[in-house]
Amino acid sequence: MTDHLIIGSGIAALRAAVALAGAGDVLMLTKAEPREGNTGYAQGGIAAAIGRDDSPSRHLADTLAAGDGLCDERAVAVLVAEGPRYVRELLAWGAAFDRGADGQPSLAIEGAHSVRRVLHAHDATGREIGRTLWTRVAPLRNVLVHPHARAVGLIVEGDRCAGARYVAEDGLVTSARANRTLLATGGAGQVYRETTNPPVATGDGIAIAYRAGAAVADLEFVQFHPTALNMPGQPRFLLSEALRGEGARLVNGAGDAFMARYDPVGDLAPRDRVSRAIAREAERTGAPVFLTLDRLDPAFVHARFPLISEACRRAGLDLARDLIPIGPAAHYVMGGVVTDLDGRTTLPGLYAAGEVACTGVHGANRLASNSLLEGLVFGARAGAAMRADAARDGWAFDATSASAMETAGESEREGRGRAAGTAGEALHADAVRDLMWQLVGLFRDARGLRDAIAQLEPLWRATCARLQDEAAPLDADGWRTASLVAVGRLIARAALRREESRGAHYRLDFPERDDVAWKRRIMEGRHGG
Ligand SMILES: Cc1cc2nc3c(=O)[nH]c(=O)nc-3n(C[C@H](O)[C@H](O)[C@H](O)COP(=O)(O)OP(=O)(O)OC[C@H]3O[C@@H](n4cnc5c(N)ncnc54)[C@H](O)[C@@H]3O)c2cc1C
Structure with a gap:
């Protein structure tokens, strides 16, 4: 049993881990090498209102305009007000952002920003932020990182998340029980045949949270770069x-x-x-x-x-x-697992931050360079909330707990044997990615979306049945396909429901924005009602 389980190792996971320094034992599971994920690929930069001609209210206005009427204004207010503080913290921790002749960070401008406000480290900003955050996380004695550990499901007891099941390198399904679990699994660009996202971005966090009953929202909004x-x-x-x-x-x-x-x-x-x-x-x-x-x-x-x-x-x-x-x-999914302003999802004990989460800051379209900022700000807030919730729940804070460090990796082996899958599952993955690109991509209409859903529903039902079948556990391709099918189906269903065009969601058969009928968000999931 661990105090805090973090799933993922990108900007959101790392900043949450910093917030949990010394706060009991933290187990970080990550699917591939620790530095693999969208964060390491981020190029352009991180937005924050630190320029002399800028202000949080100006950043707020630009973010709301890009979000096309669907941002959660409270979440945006938090993002833009706290962003400068967290970015300055990165500078203080040694992030080598490019600087101008005056020694100040040089600020770039990107689409739909009204002023220069994007800090950058050449064109490898995410890598530099990741490097900086790892220098803070690596020395933490209470954080144990377990690479090549793919979370495949959440443990739900009563009405509460009690950890996650994962597949380690040996192929065995293992339970990591935890008092609090943070999903920081990043994006889902791989759901589409054409994507800028690396292979790990298969939307696993959305799929496993949804299967466990947490609410998801805004999934019709996929940004195509x-x-x-x-x-x-x-x-x-x-x-x-x-x-x-x-x-x-x-x-x-x-x-x-x-x-x-x-x-x-x-x-x-x-x-x-x-x-x-x-x-x-x-x-x-x-x-x-x-x-x-x-x-x-x-x-x-x-x-x-x-x-x-x-x-x-x-x-x-x-x-x-x-x-x-x-x-x-396909570049970025605006929707995800619904959270409050502190990363709490609708499933008690489960938190989410970063690209997997849906705080509402992006609305129907994300302003460029706001996602690294979201991971930083809301990763920190989720970590702080996990810490505070633990204290409130009566959990005994122990800053120097060596035993916590040792037990962080302890987990119960379920011993279901080596995973096995079929070649057919790998084929399904490519078929799903093609289908999503053709029918649920840049241009959508009811006919194409219905067609996509008709093809995805049987795959979804077969996947659900397969997940119940303990005698034939999935292999890596099978798990990948299970996520692509689950997330693809959710995107297609939401896209069919939204009969208007707004932000990144464009319907050929409903080309106008319709505030009367559709100035509202689409949620799915038991806890979301
Ligand atoms: C090419 C590219 C360029 C970009 N440029 C910018 C930019 O300039 N500015 C900007 O703001 N944003 C940019 N973005 C978006 C931004 O990089 C991401 O939104 C952000 O880094 C997401 O951070 P994260 O911590 O949520 O997820 P990630 O950094 O993607 O980390 C997710 C982690 O979860 C792990 N994981 C996934 N599934 C599982 C599982 N089942 N079990 C265990 N671990 C799992 C992954 O291996 C990874 O470690 C860019 C994205 C891409 C792809």
Whole structure:
């Protein structure tokens, strides 16, 4: 039995772990290598109102505008008011953000921000934040990190979460019992065939929380990033919006800058609008769409964007000189497991923070560079709440508990034997990802969504039956497919219900925003009613 179980090891998990320093034993389970996850891939930066011409209220206004009428304003107020404090804390802990000649962090501008407010470490901001947070977590004697441990279900006793079941490297299903459990499992981009997200981002946290009865919400809102590298056989490497912030332009095959024809804001319009414009322009011209940095100084381009330059070089392209073929790809899921302002979910004992959570800060569309900030602020708040709830529940605080450290990894082996799956499950995963891209992607309509749901429902029922069958436990592919099916089905169902277009959710058959009928959020899950 552990005091606190944290599932995941990205920005939200790490900041929560810092908040739990010395607060009983903490077991951190993570599915792959500890640094694998969306945080390590984040490029452009982290937004915070620290500039002289900026203020939390201005950041709030930009976030609400991007969220297209569906943000939870209380959650946004917390994000923007506390953001500067937590970002300054990172600076104090040694985060090497880029600085200007005056020694202050240099601030970039990205789409839909009204001022420069994005701190960055070249184009590898997430990696630098992860490095900084690990320097705080690694020395903590009460935190035990267990890599290659995939959480596959929650233990629910009575009406309370009492830990999680996970599959360790040996393939055995194991129980980690805990007084409090934090889901910090990140995103679900892998639900789509085209995605900027790494392989671990399969929405496991949403799937296991939903199966345990916690409420989920806003899952119809999936952000498609407009500019992922679009070359056959190459991963959909993200070409950060910061490129356009610095002056890169979108052009068609004939070299024409086309964005102004689709959107008065042009190249830096919100991501969903740019993504749809790119798809339409590609369809209109029957040719790919490109990003060009031809008006920028090549030396500046390579120095400012070393990671992206290198990815382009590996694909045989010069970022500064060549036309870079791009296309939209699933990037970020605005919805997730419903939480209050302190990470508490609707299932007692279960908390969630970061991309897996749905605090309501993003509404129908996320403002660029607000997600690292969300992980930082709400990760810290969830950790603090777990600590405070533990104290209130009568749990004895013991800052120097060596025994807690030793027992952190103790868990009860269920000994169900080695997991086994079928090749068919791996096939299902690809089929689901294709189906989601084609029918539940950038452009949606009732016919396509019904078709998608008709295909996903039997897979969902088969998965649920399979999870009950203890004689034939799943292998890694099987668990992956189970998450993709569960999350894909939830996205498709919510997308069918929302008969309007808003933020990142675009219905061809309901192209207008409809505040009268739909200025409300869609929730699913027993505890959500
Ligand atoms: C290419 C790219 C660029 C981005 N750029 C930016 C940016 O510039 N600014 C910005 O604000 N945001 C950006 N984002 C989004 C941002 O990176 C993420 O939203 C944020 O890092 C999520 O942090 P997290 O802690 O919630 O999850 P993650 O960092 O994804 O961590 C999740 C962790 O959970 C683990 N995990 C998953 N499932 C399980 C399981 N079943 N059992 C155990 N462990 C599990 C994973 O292995 C991982 O360690 C970007 C995302 C991508 C993909």
